[in-house]
Amino acid sequence: MSDLPLSLRRAPRALLLDFGGVIFQTRKRIEGRDDFAASLVARAERAGRRIDVVTVRASLDAALTALGHWKHASSRRLEPREMTHREVVGDFIAADLPAPIRALLIAEAGEVLEDMNMLISDHEVRPGIPELLALAGERNIPLGIVSNAHSGRSHRRLLAAHGLAGAFAVQVYSDEVGMRKPHPRMIELASAALGVSPADAWYVGDTQDRDVVAGRRAGAGAVVLTASKHTDNPPFGVADTADAVFPTPEGLYEALRAAEPPLAAAPAPAAAPRDDRTALLIDHGGVISSSTPDDALLDAFCVDLARLLDGDDERVDAVRARGLIAAGRARHREFKARERLSPDGIREMDATTFWRDLVGDGLSPRARAVLEAEAHDLMFRYGRAKSRRTLRTGIRALLEQCAADGTTVVVVSNTISGRAVRAECAAHGLDHLIAAYVCSDENGFRKPDRRIVDEALLIADAAPSRTWFFGDKPQNDAAAAQALDVARRVLVRGGTTDDDALDAAAASGLATDVVDSASDLADLMTSARDAVGIAIP
Template sequence: MTIAPSPSAPAPRTADGGTTALRTRPAALLLDFGGVVVTTRQRPDGLERMADHVAEVLARAGHERTPAELVPVLRGGKKALKDWKNASSRRLAPTELDHRTIWREFYGSPLTAAEREVLAGSAGALQETLTRTLTDHHLRPGIGELIDLAATLGVPLGIVSNAHSGRAHRAILAEHGVADAFAVQVYSDEVGIRKPHPGMIDLAARALGTEPARCWYVGDTYDRDVLAGRRADVGGLVLTRDHHTDRVPFPVADRPDVVLDDPRGLVDLLRDAAPSSSTDVPAAAVPDRAPARDRTGVSALLLDHGGVIATSRADQAVRRGFATELATRLTAAGYPTGTDDALEVLTVARAAHKRWKAAHEAGTASDDGTTVPEIDAPTFWVELVGPQLAHHGPGVRHWLRAEAHALMVGYARTKSVPTVRPGVRELLVTTRDAGVPVAVVSNTVCGRAVREELVEAGLDDLIGAHVYSDELGRRKPDPTTVRTALTALGAEAASAVFVGDKPQRDVAAARAAGVGTTVLVRGGSTDDDALDALPADGPHTPDHLLDTMTDVAALLGVRVDVVQGTPAGTRR
């Protein structure tokens, strides 16, 4: 086995050049296609040959294009796809393009609508032809020996490959006489996701009756293969050097367990690996974790915004000011509107929004609890406000769609005037000093507006995470809101505390997310009579009903004298 002399390759961690992660024989060996099983070479005339083929396809439908016209079209599409692939590698869980999109929007976008539809209708076949026409494919050194050894040891092989034509890859393997060696082949265009999405590796492992932690994964790129392997928590991660290994579109901190010149080194690794029982998971399959925070006390404090951090009141002068702004902007865009008219439009839209929320409050059942959607800015402005301005003609709806997000900031900041509740700053300071992280979990039409208010109140630097329903697309009582905050803080649900002011939304969401302690505070959106009427053991009855935010600090066991300079942070 040869370790490639690359600055990106990790130093060997054992005397024989192997690593602890690769000392145990894998339950399955998963290989990338290009760069591992095969290497490719660009054909000098490949693009011209493909242009000839595309011209023939178009001609059959009555569209005359010369190959010379189509070469720059195809070259542009190829470059755009390369950029898209690099950008997708930056995402946590990228999806794959379908063939119709590739040929309609990447290759076909400079052509006529009719020509695009012809290409889209033959997209799958065109993509296979393109893959076979632009490049030659050759098995890499050592693949034959690796296949034979894996068969001898009883280690199943699988393919895990980003591919815009899995069918072409399957055919290429068959032509080289090795297709039957692979018990499963997972291609991105066939499963709809692409590396570095860990789901491709997970799918291949489970298709072979095992799990990623008991597999080795072998790729040739850092931004796709190494990231995918680490995210999937594979038992062993190997990089075989090829054309694209050092062409990294952005810095990648993760590293493989070993870097090889070519797959011949895999033969040595697999031969030397010790057999393992079917139930053993290699110790190295457990990824390194950051040291956990002390969970002996409260793991996190989750706070609603409206009614908890701040109370709000309607201010007609402020609302009228925004109506004037809206009327001015509409008029400037060619849709003459007066302030009174705009104010009435907003009043009607506000009522329509309340009905929208009521209609969606029950949500729908899902695997992770009740799914409750949040309205987005375009829906609010086009669907709720738009009908009130329909007399201006269809153009106003397009204007509202274009301006929706900017309008929503102004609307959210002027529909009510917030005031920070007494004791909030002291609570946030003492929880910070006590090591209890804080998140805001709020139903709102505009998280940006809430952030601005927190900044202006001088509270933003005391809050660790923000979860706003308009940005998440879910609203309480959907537990996804609370779970997202817990994930952001790395907090255990059972030892977390959630403070809200609405039983049916806040308590319901927190309980469904497994939060251990639920609190409602008086003085928010729910009047005292309604809070006092909650049944003792009702599903929306909190564990604690408190009067003030200072009481919340007392519940957590933190003192609030830190603002006077006295050390704080004692926990019960």
């Protein structure tokens, strides 16, 4: 088969197959939906609940249409998650049914979805599959399955019923691993389980938007399609293409039979080379600007908050509103202290939790509902009202120098409102000098958790060795930067940390430099660039 692309002329070290459209051809049974609806009615009757099959069938029809749209939308995402069995049943299959029956079906969701898969469709082994599996066995090519599925257990059951289960060393189903194609991790997981790199595997599917895209994202050695009713009808345009498309798996069998023996294992892919980009990651509070409490601003905000909350069931004036905020902030400090000890990362609190649960603790249901509805706008307004911001000396000149040098600037801020941080920088006339803002309330994690800095580095597309981090808190800014090997970790005096703590951070190596102002950092960056011709020595 000399007309095959180079990627298929040498056999893989592992072969990964999709389930539907590759191993099995599925066909909707004419009576399938009625049979499944009847099975749901029977489940309800066993629990002493009666419901007519027409109602169940209507809910099922709506569910399957909506699920189709959800699957198409999910395949546009970079790393889509799979719904749990309980979500599929509760939010789709039984969404229109009475609450007790819906609860029953949710409780039995795994069995319900297994029944659905077995009753709605017939499954027939596709031509060429038995021969393909036998050939892979003869050539000692391990086999795996990578499939989106609402019921992996039903797939395992079908494989066993057709005598195929023993051919596969691993089976990866989306409902069992919590993600769905085109998430590349599914292919990576199957490859790892077979002891190979994705680059040494062929991945075979039948869809462009899920299978081809997943294979390319995972770096599979070859991506092949065996045509099904889905192959030529992607829900949206897909830029990636398969290495080959065969009408049936018989073509895949012939390609594998003709392929030369595999090469030695591919080396681990090297990290993508970076160009000469440099970056400045910079904190906001205490670094870009200093803050001074402003009672007039806060008083005006408390008047507005009281107006929102006051009612016959909850009397709130401006004085009480200020007390509620103070209590909420105290609880927030306790939350932050607990999070620093969490082994799962230092998470940021969302606006809804802050206002409804911390500020609104003990208020009437109506008042808490108001806080929940208004939480995001309240957080933005409060972020700007709790203090007045003043631009620190040398910041504008530093950012202008970065713009002239081609150094990407990303603000990395622990904040209750990234929207307020952006507004403050815009008010200072700095927004055109800043490439992006990575804020804890939007990222979900607070410094010193490395994930917030990792996102900023990805945006800047600069290696840590060519990056500066400018902050004022050793245990937040310098520690987060050090966790990602950022080369220069510069702390500024006059922020929220006393000089002794800053000097101790420099002495310990946590910080590389301590400066008096942003002007000093600008000088450091210029000296480093002039010394070796780049921004980091």
